Amino acid sequence: MNKTPDNNPSRPSLPPPAADAAEAAMEEALGAHGSAADRGARLLKPSGRRGGIPAEPHSPLALDSPPIAHPVFHCKDVNMFYGAKQALKNITLDVAPRQVLAMIGPSGCGKSTFLRCLNRMNDTIPNTRTTGTITLDGQDIFAPEVDVAQLRARIGMVFQKPNPFPKSIFENVAYGPRIHGMTRSRAELDEIVCSSLTRAGLWDEVKDRLNAPGTGLSGGQQQRLCIARTIAVQPEVILMDEPCSALDPVATARVEDLIDELRAQYAIVIVTHSMQQAARVSQRTAYFHLGELIEIGETDRIFTNPRHRLTEDYITGRFG
Amino acid sequence: MSSRRTLRKLTNVVALVLSGIATAIGLFFLAAILWTLVKNGVAGLSVALFTQMTPPPGSAGGLLNAIYGSVVMTVIGILIGGPIGMLAGTYLAEYGRTARISALIRFVNDVLLSAPSIIIGLFVYELLVVRMGHFSAIAGAVALAIIAMPVIVRTTEDMLNLVPQGMKDASTAMGAYTWRTVTSVIYPAARSGIVTGLLLAVARISGETAPLLFTALNNQFWSSNLGAPMANLPVVIFQFALSPYPNWQQLAWSGALIITVSILVLSIAARIAVSSFTKGRH
Ligand SMILES: Nc1ncnc2c1ncn2[C@@H]1O[C@H](COP(=O)(O)OP(=O)(O)O)[C@@H](O)[C@H]1O
Ligand SMILES: [Mg+2]
Numbered sequence: 001m002n003k004t005p006d007n008n009p010s011r012p013s014l015p016p017p018a019a020d021a022a023e024a025a026m027e028e029a030l031g032a033h034g035s036a037a038d039r040g041a042r043l044l045k046p047s048g049r050r051g052g053i054p055a056e057p058h059s060p061l062a063l064d065s066p067p068i069a070h071p072v073f074h075c076k077d078v079n080m081f082y083g084a085k086q087a088l089k090n091i092t093l094d095v096a097p098r099q100v101l102a103m104i105g106p107s108g109c110g111k112s113t114f115l116r117c118l119n120r121m122n123d124t125i126p127n128t129r130t131t132g133t134i135t136l137d138g139q140d141i142f143a144p145e146v147d148v149a150q151l152r153a154r155i156g157m158v159f160q161k162p163n164p165f166p167k168s169i170f171e172n173v174a175y176g177p178r179i180h181g182m183t184r185s186r187a188e189l190d191e192i193v194c195s196s197l198t199r200a201g202l203w204d205e206v207k208d209r210l211n212a213p214g215t216g217l218s219g220g221q222q223q224r225l226c227i228a229r230t231i232a233v234q235p236e237v238i239l240m241d242e243p244c245s246a247l248d249p250v251a252t253a254r255v256e257d258l259i260d261e262l263r264a265q266y267a268i269v270i271v272t273h274s275m276q277q278a279a280r281v282s283q284r285t286a287y288f289h290l291g292e293l294i295e296i297g298e299t300d301r302i303f304t305n306p307r308h309r310l311t312e313d314y315i316t317g318r319f320g
Numbered sequence: 321m322s323s324r325r326t327l328r329k330l331t332n333v334v335a336l337v338l339s340g341i342a343t344a345i346g347l348f349f350l351a352a353i354l355w356t357l358v359k360n361g362v363a364g365l366s367v368a369l370f371t372q373m374t375p376p377p378g379s380a381g382g383l384l385n386a387i388y389g390s391v392v393m394t395v396i397g398i399l400i401g402g403p404i405g406m407l408a409g410t411y412l413a414e415y416g417r418t419a420r421i422s423a424l425i426r427f428v429n430d431v432l433l434s435a436p437s438i439i440i441g442l443f444v445y446e447l448l449v450v451r452m453g454h455f456s457a458i459a460g461a462v463a464l465a466i467i468a469m470p471v472i473v474r475t476t477e478d479m480l481n482l483v484p485q486g487m488k489d490a491s492t493a494m495g496a497y498t499w500r501t502v503t504s505v506i507y508p509a510a511r512s513g514i515v516t517g518l519l520l521a522v523a524r525i526s527g528e529t530a531p532l533l534f535t536a537l538n539n540q541f542w543s544s545n546l547g548a549p550m551a552n553l554p555v556v557i558f559q560f561a562l563s564p565y566p567n568w569q570q571l572a573w574s575g576a577l578i579i580t581v582s583i584l585v586l587s588i589a590a591r592i593a594v595s596s597f598t599k600g601r602h
Contacts, residue, residue: 127418152492157493159489161486163484163487165508175491175504176494226490229494
């Protein structure tokens with residue numbers, strides 16, 4: 001686990017390059033993989049990418065070391081369009097098992113869109129189109145024989161806003177097992193509900209009122225209920241889209257602890273707008289910018305030694 | 321500057337006064353109607369009203385067969401129109417929200433919503449009465465169903481659209497098929513809203529006269545045969561009110577009072593359901 005001390009809450013308290021030493025830091029960071037002359041040459045050459053982002057000598061995945069041996073998700077050249085508007089451009093990345101991958105970047109850069117590609121939730125939005133390959137455990141998720149509902153059952157998703165169903169706490173957690181016919185007896189269902197709530201750290205708080213409506217819980221409890229609901233169907237991977245953005249700091253800390261525990265069993269992809277959170281909970285971090293994946297790598301490395309200037313600008317708080 | 325201010329203030333006062341007067345006029349007529357209805361209707365309220373059949377001119381009687389007929393045809397009308405309307409509303413809100421045919425369906429539904437009910441009556445007359453060769457309660461119920469349907473389509477779609485997208489997405493992301501999301505998550509979330517729509521539809525059809533005149537017609541006697549003409553409050557009121565017989569006129573007043581009070585009760589129930597619905601969502 002990568003607990004970075006938070007001395008300065010307004011900005012991620014990261015090792016240099018710090019914002020104060022902006023110029024020097026930038027020189028240093030860029031110097032890490034190219035001389036000033038190289039840099040000049042690159043700037044003079046026409047950009048290889050759209051959107052005016054300077055071309056990098058290597059693709060983002062090539063910068064990632066070591067490569068992921070048995071990725072849960074393997075994404076290659078994923079492009080995604082809302083109507084005519086392209087929201088994702090040639091995203092290539094792997095999601096490793098039993099690890100947390102954080103996705104950061106300025107708002108509107110396509111993090112949520114990419115997350116929704118992974119469980120094909122973008123299919124539910126009219127006029128969208130996705131190209132490229134995404135495999136889950138080696139199986140193409142866009143293959144015609146894939147049943148989308150069954151695919152989604154293997155992938156848990158936790159949303160930005162806690163969204164419990166208008167049902168009791170018990171029925172919220174029992175929903176997934178029920179719709180997938182996972183249990184044969186009531187005792188079995190009770191067992192799943194109990195263990196899911198326990199793992200979500202909610203059992204002690206709700207065990208006396210399992211029949212109370214889920215919507216009556218506090219925001220943080222609701223989000224943990226949603227996590228319990230998600231893990232009740234034993235997914236292979238959990239996608240989280242800014243799961244703490246509607247929560248207070250105490251509830252956030254609880255959910256982060258939970259993510260850290262769940263990592264032992266699941267691959268987790270988490271979108272976050274908080275770089276401190278990315279630094280605290282993730283092992284790898286991907287930085288998105290205007291629909292492109294700029295850089296992906298070990299979280300420690302991304303925050304201490306970003307290889308791309310855009311990444312550095314973002315993590316030092318210079319924009320976004 | 322200050323003259324502009326004065327002008328604005330003056331305009332405001334004039335607008336206030338005018339809208340106040342308009343409101344007063346509206347309320348006055350409403351009160352006058354209710355008062356006339358209560359004054360004339362209450363005089364005829366008796367046990368016999370609810371226990372005896374519509375009488376011949378000059379003799380004593382009640383409205384039992386008409387009340388029964390109205391209830392039966394309204395219930396059957398909702399039983400036919402309710403499920404069809406709910407399913408159509410569900411299609412519009414959840415399946416074909418952006419489909420081109422949905423725009424067409426919404427348009428046709430709005431036309432149907434504002435179609436004069438006498439047209440519906442004539443349509444069912446051609447469709448059922450002419451073919452069966454006689455008036456019947458079932459034809460009346462079908463006419464009422466056709467009138468209720470667009471109301472239910474509309475309210476169902478509106479109420480389903482009020483269910484937060486996040487809740488629907490959560491179910492979809494768990495791997496639920498759409499029908500499962502609809503029945504297990506969306507309907508329960510929108511339940512009181514949908515019930516409200518049904519109540520409003522009942523209120524809408526329980527006073528309809530024209531379509532029943534062409535379909536169920538009337539029946540002086542007790543009849544529970546759906547294939548035969550059946551008495552009902554609106555047509556009885558229509559017929560009795562136009563008659564020269566004082567006892568019939570009195571029954572018409574009392575029947576009108578019964579319908580008005582039932583619609584009032586239904587509307588209040590619907591309002592309570594709506595407020596509990598919107599409250600439950602926060
Ligand atoms: N349903 C949608 N229809 C059209 N455009 C969308 C939709 N959702 C997102 N976008 C656009 O796609 C881009 C990426 O959005 P999103 O993935 O939500 O960004 P992020 O989660 O990184 O803030 C944005 O420009 C946004 O406006
Ligand atoms: Mg987002």
